[in-house]
Amino acid sequence: MALLTPLFAFLYHLPQVYKWLLKPYYIASLFMSVAFLLVRKTPGICEHLSTQREDGNPCDFDWREVEILMFLSAIVMMKNRRAITVEQHVGNIILFSKVANVILFFRLDIRMGLLYLTLCIVFLMTCKPPLYMGPEYIKYFSDKTIDEELERDSRVTWIVEFFANWSPECQSFASVYADLSLKYNCAGLKFGKVDIGRYSEVSKKYKVSTSPLSKQLPSLVLFQGGKEVMRRPQVDKKGRAVSWSFTEENIIREFNLNELYQKSKKLSKSRGERSEKPSESQFPPVPEEEEPEADTQEAVKESKKDK
Template identity: 35%
Template sequence: MFLESAPFINQQMLLTWEKSSFSSLMVVIVVKLLRAQTMDAFMSDVFMFSKTVIVFLCYIVDMRLFSWYMILFTVLFLLLSQPFYDGPENIMYFTPPAFDDHVRAADPSVRWLVEFYVTWSPSCVHLEPIISELSLKYSSEKLQFGKMDLGRWPLMAKELNVSMKGTSPQLPTLIMFEGGKEICRIPHVFSDGSVAKGRYRKRDLIRGFDLDNATYKGKTTTVEKKNEKTKTSAKKTK
């Protein structure tokens, strides 16, 4: 691939680098496939590591080629970010006042599973299809789903003890509320401030929040039409 672009580099050495790089890439892809939480996350990792290998080989071949590739990569990264899921769901999008009215003032018999996310986090983007699917399957009179964009409401992140740093393992955070009180969250935060590794595969969320519990079963509900404006406004910020 890169051999014809590098007339001044030892061809055998470059061929060795290519073989080693792409062999390593294949190993990483297999490992990521086995550990992938969603197919979106897996494909994102495949593209990221593939581009990393290309950057490395461009650096070996020619600094000019490397520079142009980095410029192109930066432009594409800024202009063509991965879109948010825009399919069917049964989720209410919250502002802080709406969160207080619907979650904190909720009837003790009603539980809310709320996702706290930011639009710039790949992990949050990858989780969107799973949360939407769960909301369609499990929403009922006893269990409802919501979302809040912490990028728009950073004070809520501080209030709920959710770190919004770029390397934070708390994005996204899913919290189960009952009667307005938090009863569990993923990822779990220990008393010393350390954060457990979050598992966001569908089966992990079902088990972690006990979504198959018979006490949640009831008449299926849908998000009220009066909240459609809130949902639309929230999606415009993505």
């Protein structure tokens, strides 16, 4: 059963995975992840490689390489237990496959190891994972607009994500946060994002560290009346984030989104009723028509007789 569950999940998300693999970033990452396998198994190349196998076959893995690959599989399985999206699953496989390739190439030939490591560094600096481009109801803040928006209406509750584009965790969380905004966004409950990797002053003011060691990215903060009410993940005295899983279920439960949404819908309804009721200032009373005086009525009758 433990093996069937991830298999069914993979088959369910296969169309989505197929779309990702067609993107240049994932195509290049896939080739780099299987680089050692291709070198070791490709005829015409593998014959020139060194090996520690007893039979001397250079086109097959030796016992040490099998150990490294088995250890890689164990690490990927452990990391993917905490992954919440398919992007995170694929990202973990690519990341640890590259690490294993570096070790295997250095063990095979130091020159090949240096070449592969250089390619990894160039790839990391020039290629970025594709950003989420799906539907969402999210307002993006800058350092000049965030305070104004949060304090504009005290009745509006804001959930703000503090993120950085270079963070893999933020990139994986983007689709989850977008789905939540589509389900719960309304007049009294709004969703926002601010890139603290770009606006460092915002990270200082709201005390969200951009250091990878602090593990505070992404951070979700709930604001009511412009003031912070709660945040996840919480931060301990040493400035490190307490481990917390950014699943949709956890966010709905911790932030009481269902309750907030019901209250916010009432606020939007009350606003709608007020706007529908015409006020006296908008529609002034129509003056009543005055009845014509008696003399005027007689004059009208005489003129009709003359005709």
